[in-house]
Amino acid sequence: MITVTDLRKVYQQGDRTVVALDGVSLHVEAGQIHGIIGHSGAGKSTLVRCLTLLDRPTSGSVAVNNKELANVSDTDLRTARRRIGMVFQHANLMDSRTTAQNVAFPLELIGTPKSTINEKVSALLELVGLTNFADAYPSQLSGGQRQRVGIARALSSDPDVLLCDEPTSALDPKTTDEILALIKSVRDRLNLTVLIITHEMNVVKQACDSVSLLEAGRIVEHGDIEKVVANPAGRLSQALLPMPGDLPAQLPAGTVLDLLYSGASAAEPIISSISRTFNLDVNVLAGSVENLGEHQFAHLRIQLPEGSDINAITAHLIANGVAVTLKEAK
Amino acid sequence: MDFFNDLMTNPGITKAMWPAFLETLQMVGISGLFTVVVGLPLGILLLNTAKGGLTPNRGLNVLLSGIIVNITRSIPFAILMVSLIPLASALVGTSLGPIAASVSLTIGTIPFFARLVETALRDVSAGKIDAALVMGSTRMQVVRKVLVPEAMPGIIAATTTTLVTLIGYSAMAGLVGGGGLGRLAYNYGFQRYDATIMIVTIVIIVLLVQIVQVLGDWFARLVDHR
Numbered sequence: 071m072i073t074v075t076d077l078r079k080v081y082q083q084g085d086r087t088v089v090a091l092d093g094v095s096l097h098v099e100a101g102q103i104h105g106i107i108g109h110s111g112a113g114k115s116t117l118v119r120c121l122t123l124l125d126r127p128t129s130g131s132v133a134v135n136n137k138e139l140a141n142v143s144d145t146d147l148r149t150a151r152r153r154i155g156m157v158f159q160h161a162n163l164m165d166s167r168t169t170a171q172n173v174a175f176p177l178e179l180i181g182t183p184k185s186t187i188n189e190k191v192s193a194l195l196e197l198v199g200l201t202n203f204a205d206a207y208p209s210q211l212s213g214g215q216r217q218r219v220g221i222a223r224a225l226s227s228d229p230d231v232l233l234c235d236e237p238t239s240a241l242d243p244k245t246t247d248e249i250l251a252l253i254k255s256v257r258d259r260l261n262l263t264v265l266i267i268t269h270e271m272n273v274v275k276q277a278c279d280s281v282s283l284l285e286a287g288r289i290v291e292h293g294d295i296e297k298v299v300a301n302p303a304g305r306l307s308q309a310l311l312p313m314p315g316d317l318p319a320q321l322p323a324g325t326v327l328d329l330l331y332s333g334a335s336a337a338e339p340i341i342s343s344i345s346r347t348f349n350l351d352v353n354v355l356a357g358s359v360e361n362l363g364e365h366q367f368a369h370l371r372i373q374l375p376e377g378s379d380i381n382a383i384t385a386h387l388i389a390n391g392v393a394v395t396l397k398e399a400k
Numbered sequence: 401m402d403f404f405n406d407l408m409t410n411p412g413i414t415k416a417m418w419p420a421f422l423e424t425l426q427m428v429g430i431s432g433l434f435t436v437v438v439g440l441p442l443g444i445l446l447l448n449t450a451k452g453g454l455t456p457n458r459g460l461n462v463l464l465s466g467i468i469v470n471i472t473r474s475i476p477f478a479i480l481m482v483s484l485i486p487l488a489s490a491l492v493g494t495s496l497g498p499i500a501a502s503v504s505l506t507i508g509t510i511p512f513f514a515r516l517v518e519t520a521l522r523d524v525s526a527g528k529i530d531a532a533l534v535m536g537s538t539r540m541q542v543v544r545k546v547l548v549p550e551a552m553p554g555i556i557a558a559t560t561t562t563l564v565t566l567i568g569y570s571a572m573a574g575l576v577g578g579g580g581l582g583r584l585a586y587n588y589g590f591q592r593y594d595a596t597i598m599i600v601t602i603v604i605i606v607l608l609v610q611i612v613q614v615l616g617d618w619f620a621r622l623v624d625h626r
Binding site: 122124148149151152153156158160162163164165166167175176178181207208209223225265 | 527539541550552
């Protein structure tokens with residue numbers, strides 16, 4: 071588990087004071103995968119550097135399993151860093167080392183005996199599916215394989231937290247899926263706490279149990295995936311289940327509603343239920359249906375014909391657990 | 401035929417050439433060794449005391465980079481060599497011979513090599529250094545396990561370039577008492593108008609440089625897994 075409390079990072083850029091992190095707080099339980107999403111310039115890189123203690127935060131604390139990391143002396147810093155394993159966007163493997171030697175790197179640093187290193191490295195390579203590539207150099211591996219080596223390396227010091235900084239941003243979609251599946255499977259096996267920092271909503275959709283939206287150095291929205299999605303006004307919900315921005319120009323007269331429903335109600339044939347109950351034709355204009363976390367979510371834009379009893383229909387929908395937003399009434 | 405006849409009988413070739421060649425090798429070998437031994441740590445310090453290095457230290461960086469390295473490098477080698485003769489005689493007891501010449505050769509090439517090493521080390525991506533630090537490396541471990549091994553192809557290329565430069569400098573050092581092929585070419589080829597000696601010396605030096613370059617390139621490729 072990792073707890074970040076009121077993390078601030080302020081630095082001077084010439085005469086300007088830049089507040090890169092403006093009081094970031096987070097709490098992720100063991101075994102959870104938490105996504106931190108934000109655009110470039112939101113403070114993601116600064117947050118990563120503060121969490122790994124490459125930069126000292128100006129104030130605030132970072133604690134892993136209730137052990138404080140951020141406010142330790144320089145000598146304890148190296149031990150503290152080993153509690154967080156890190157996966158980088160470009161893997162950052164040592165080109166002069168083979169796969170096995172790269173994975174062994176953190177173990178060499180603390181003087182682990184050769185035989186222990188060998189055992190551990192082969193177990194980790196098996197975990198990430200690279201047993202046959204133990205003696206290959208990074209230049210001989212694909213981007214996805216390099217990232218697997220990076221994950222094995224991050225795990226070799228037995229960290230409590232796996233911090234992934236844009237782990238799939240340099241990968242193609244298929245490899246992205248594989249790497250995210252690997253992260254989920256190591257989380258399951260090792261009961262790790264995982265933090266994924268990314269700008270890709272897709273990563274959050276596929277891998278995360280909970281998510282925070284980072285903007286201008288603050289977390290502006292956060293929560294379990296199912297909770298944030300269920301709030302149609304929320305920015306994360308709109309990003310996770312996007313709708314086309316504009317309505318078609320030549321739309322026939324009628325009322326346009328956006329419906330968001332989830333979990334049990336997503337399995338219900340809600341559209342045909344309106345159609346039958348109110349005896350009218352429903353036109354579906356746009357929509358997305360996704361499996362997020364444990365549940366299925368649907369976000370639909372529908373049009374009801376002129377003269378429909380909007381109030382009654384809305385009440386019926388709400389009673390069925392659907393969040394309704396009025397887009398346009400004609 | 402005269403040229404080939406001369407080639408076999410000229411005492412400058414049959415008697416003086418081999419010892420001169422060995423003296424050149426001795427100068428290049430000794431100064432090459434000391435240049436690497438001193439220049440490699442100096443190059444590492446130049447990089448890491450600079451802003452953004454592992455141990456930024458403005459005072460030390462200005463001293464090493466601005467004063468020692470830049471001043472030594474801006475003095476033409478011929479002048480530096482002559483001015484270092486008193487130091488050579490103080491260190492090795494004589495101002496003559498290849499060992500004395502190696503003192504000024506070493507001092508002249510250390511800053512050159514250190515700059516090349518610094519450039520090679522600078523090519524190691526910051527991400528690798530961050531990764532090593534995040535995994536709990538000490539600064540010394542970053543240098544030994546990341547910076548130097550990752551920059552090894554560049555360091556070997558720098559060593560090759562330095563050795564080639566040293567071969568050139570050693571000919572110049574020969575003129576002021578160092579001996580070697582430079583001395584031979586000057587005494588016989590220039591002062592006695594002996595074209596055969598001049599040509600043979602040039603051929604040998606060109607071959608020596610080629611061999612060093614080819615070996616250096618081969619070795620650099622061997623350790624380059626990028």
